[in-house]
Amino acid sequence: MARILIVEKEGASRNTLQHLLEREGHDVVQASGLEDARLQHPADFALVICDSELAGEHADPILRASRPTPVLLLADNPSLHAAISCLKAGAADYLPKPFDQQAFARSVRDALSLPRQGAPSAAPPPPLAHAGTANKPVEMIGHCRAMQQVYTRIRKVAPADVTVLVLGESGTGKELVARAIHRQSERHQAPLICVNCAAIPETLIESELFGHEKGAFTGATSSRTGLIEAADGGTLFLDEIGELPLDAQARLLRVLQEGEIRRVGAIETRYVDIRLIAATHRNLHQLSASGEFRLDLYYRLNVMEIDLPPLRERGDDVLELAEHLLAGIARKHGRDGMRLSQRARQEIHHYAWPGNVRELENALERGVILAERRIIAPEDLGLRTPSGQPLQATPAATADPAAPSTAQTPKTAGKGTAKGAMKGTVKSAARDASPETASAPVTGQPAAGQQDKGQPPPADTPRSGLSVVGDAGEEEDLSLEDYFQHFVLEHQDHMSETELARRLGISRKNLWERRQRLGIPRRKGRRSSPAN
Numbered sequence: 001m002a003r004i005l006i007v008e009k010e011g012a013s014r015n016t017l018q019h020l021l022e023r024e025g026h027d028v029v030q031a032s033g034l035e036d037a038r039l040q041h042p043a044d045f046a047l048v049i050c051d052s053e054l055a056g057e058h059a060d061p062i063l064r065a066s067r068p069t070p071v072l073l074l075a076d077n078p079s080l081h082a083a084i085s086c087l088k089a090g091a092a093d094y095l096p097k098p099f100d101q102q103a104f105a106r107s108v109r110d111a112l113s114l115p116r117q118g119a120p121s122a123a124p125p126p127p128l129a130h131a132g133t134a135n136k137p138v139e140m141i142g143h144c145r146a147m148q149q150v151y152t153r154i155r156k157v158a159p160a161d162v163t164v165l166v167l168g169e170s171g172t173g174k175e176l177v178a179r180a181i182h183r184q185s186e187r188h189q190a191p192l193i194c195v196n197c198a199a200i201p202e203t204l205i206e207s208e209l210f211g212h213e214k215g216a217f218t219g220a221t222s223s224r225t226g227l228i229e230a231a232d233g234g235t236l237f238l239d240e241i242g243e244l245p246l247d248a249q250a251r252l253l254r255v256l257q258e259g260e261i262r263r264v265g266a267i268e269t270r271y272v273d274i275r276l277i278a279a280t281h282r283n284l285h286q287l288s289a290s291g292e293f294r295l296d297l298y299y300r301l302n303v304m305e306i307d308l309p310p311l312r313e314r315g316d317d318v319l320e321l322a323e324h325l326l327a328g329i330a331r332k333h334g335r336d337g338m339r340l341s342q343r344a345r346q347e348i349h350h351y352a353w354p355g356n357v358r359e360l361e362n363a364l365e366r367g368v369i370l371a372e373r374r375i376i377a378p379e380d381l382g383l384r385t386p387s388g389q390p391l392q393a394t395p396a397a398t399a400d401p402a403a404p405s406t407a408q409t410p411k412t413a414g415k416g417t418a419k420g421a422m423k424g425t426v427k428s429a430a431r432d433a434s435p436e437t438a439s440a441p442v443t444g445q446p447a448a449g450q451q452d453k454g455q456p457p458p459a460d461t462p463r464s465g466l467s468v469v470g471d472a473g474e475e476e477d478l479s480l481e482d483y484f485q486h487f488v489l490e491h492q493d494h495m496s497e498t499e500l501a502r503r504l505g506i507s508r509k510n511l512w513e514r515r516q517r518l519g520i521p522r523r524k525g526r527r528s529s530p531a532n
């Protein structure tokens with residue numbers, strides 16, 4: 001698809017990146033240093049991906065040598081300061097290592113879609129109708145009535161340059177909405193800076209957002225630009241704004257009211273021109289009543305509201321989303337053409353998805369990795385009940401796999417909390433499940449008799465090494481790689497990387513390398529501990 005130059009000193013990392021990019025169909029050339037890169041004429045490529053250490057503090061040499069080609073920087077030792085200065089100097093993106101493959105693929109896609117620097121300025125943002133069908137932004141999937149209302153709202157607010165408050169449970173696509181608004185706004189050529197307020201320690205949040213002067217506090221050895229200044233001229237997306245401490249709320253209010261920003265420790269004020277999009281899964285009005293959120297800030301934020309429905313209330317959109325996401329995930333793992341079995345589709349349709357689209361993505365990724373063949377069975381998705389138990393197949397109420405389950409589903413359980421909706425969760429009926437197989441644990445492969453009917457036995461299933469005994473007593477063969485994947489996916493939510501590596505009897509480095517090779521990214525939501 002595109003010619004991409006990788007500039008990276010370590011051969012193994014170059015090869016991994018090349019592998020990932022070739023899987024997406026790109027043509028890749030490697031360079032081991034800046035000199036080597038220059039010899040390859042970086043300006044002739046569609047994209048340059050460069051290690052940030054090689055690129056230097058402001059990445060000037062590689063940016064100059066590559067112009068007008070966009071440059072994506074990968075950082076071993078990322079710092080906010082370096083990110084801001086590289087982005088200001090013109091880098092297309094700055095990605096901390098180790099990165100998750102989806103984030104990498106998205107950055108590459110975004111960088112490739114940028115206008116080449118110095119090229120005639122891009123046409124004004126296309127009207128929404130051109131950016132997708134039926135008023136739908138290209139990147140958002142779903143046609144249910146509630147999503148149609150979301151698209152209409154995006155189309156109307158995007159050009160209006162007003163503050164927008166996006167509401168919705170975690171994983172419903174709030175950041176995607178912010179991106180769509182930015183892309184369709186007058187500011188689309190300027191930066192969009194996304195900040196998750198919940199991910200920044202409370203003690204650092206003011207200096208991260210507003211910047212600081214040298215000597216403002218212990219450790220402030222030089223002055224720094226904050227993220228709000230970095231978004232000057234563009235859009236600032238503050239996710240989880242309900243987590244912002246009260247002092248920072250007061251400063252933010254000033255930015256919104258006066259366009260004024262004062263760095264921590266500074267006397268003079270500066271002026272910024274930003275559009276704010278804020279998001280939260282919390283009820284800010286209630287938080288204001290309890291004094292945790294400033295009411296005046298709430299009113300300032302809530303000029304326009306966009307309410308994203310939880311996935312369980314989007315009807316058939318969940319299947320459309322699943323098909324769409326599955327195609328991308330399968331391509332990423334080099335397993336094009338994977339399909340969901342009839343039972344897996346039913347389970348996806350009936351499940352409550354408390355983690356919304358993000359949880360669906362994760363389940364599909366598990367399915368792609370664990371499925372033995374090109375058909376993903378429900379067991380491969382690894383869905384769980386609210387108490388963390390694997391969902392169990394129940395004997396079929398009907399022989400027709402397409403018939404709706406007779407048990408109560410989250411959709412009939414009505415609105416309410418994710419937990420409440422989960423109460424009604426049922427497995428879709430499995431036409432061929434017997435009582436014994438129904439109690440077998442979720443494993444990398446269906447237990448005997450639990451496979452979808454109509455599928456031939458796997459011809460090329462790896463069968464080496466390890467055997468584990470399932471609850472039902474039957475022996476299941478797993479290859480070492482199956483076992484590794486299985487173990488990591490099963491335990492990564494409650495074990496640190498160090499613990500996982502120790503339990504697997506390998507080093508942390510080896511664990512990381514295997515994750516890269518097998519395409520099992522670390523879970524985004526997991527908090528890292530010092531030992532992690």
Ligand SMILES: Nc1ncnc2c1ncn2[C@@H]1O[C@H](COP(=O)(O)OP(=O)(O)OP(=O)(O)O)[C@@H](O)[C@H]1O
Pocket residue numbers: 139140141142168169170171172173174175176177239240321357358361
């Ligand atoms: N309608 C959609 N179509 C396609 N992908 C979607 C859609 N909604 C969400 N996603 C995908 O789901 C994942 C989660 O979305 P996003 O990060 O925007 O959610 P969020 O509401 O901001 O979550 P959080 O508040 O937890 O950060 C992303 O990978 C996003 O691309």
